[in-house]
Amino acid sequence: MEVDWYQIVQDATLFQGDILLHCPVFVIAAELSWPQSSNAPLEVDIKDLDLIVMTQTCDLQNNKVEDVLLAQMVAWPQVVSAEVQKGNPSVQSRNFRKQLVEGNIPGFSLLHKREEEPSLPWSVVDFHRLFTLPKAFLSRFAASLGPRLRLRSPYREHLAQAFARYFMRVGLPHDARTFEKEGDVKP
């Protein structure tokens, strides 16, 4: 079955669900103190990240925002490699993949692979790692990429919903987990 979650674009427009590979993110040094004297150079680390646009398309199209919210996405083979190296073999479990497919892990959303060019391996969007970049900068960067992927509807909305669920979640000090055992009553 042909699966295509993506359309291919090649321009400066930005939509929610646009994938921007190898995008620079400018990070100030964690140890920076403020205020600084005006002539002291500000040290910046540049991170090369694969990002996906999270700002809503209507806000981008109607110039409601000057900065664009982006989430990091990582290729699944890289995730497995990095986590196994860190000593987390659970990343290789079928259970973990099943939970990712079902969208049951808050903070993550699975992106389908794409075989044709521009290709994409199975990837995971990580909502724990969010960034903003100026829209004008990002538009120029997007235009420089050549053919790139944009999530089609309703996959785009599915991603936005996963982000909303993650961001609106409420942790309870005492959950009802004992119901798993205590709810096993005989009729």
Add this chain to the structure above:
Amino acid sequence: MTLEQLEERMMALKETIEERVAALEGAVEALRKQQPHHQDSVASNAEEMILGTEYPLVLSIPPAKAHRVQGRIRSISRGPQDLALTDEEWAMFAEGEDHGS
């Protein structure tokens, strides 16, 4: 100039001043009527706004103070390729464990 001529001149001036004052009062009254009307229309527009509906409104508050400083690139590197999960969270995904969220 005779006294009679002077009286006529004074009367003419008085009439002119009265006419001008009347005209000015009319103009001031007209301006006053316009002023509350404008405020009412703003207030009624605000009252007509429907909660939860999107309007083409963007608050544009400039930052209190902007600093422009010299930057120095300290490093350029590929970002992390792992997932932002703690070891405790990873432990919940052990094979076979029925974990719901």
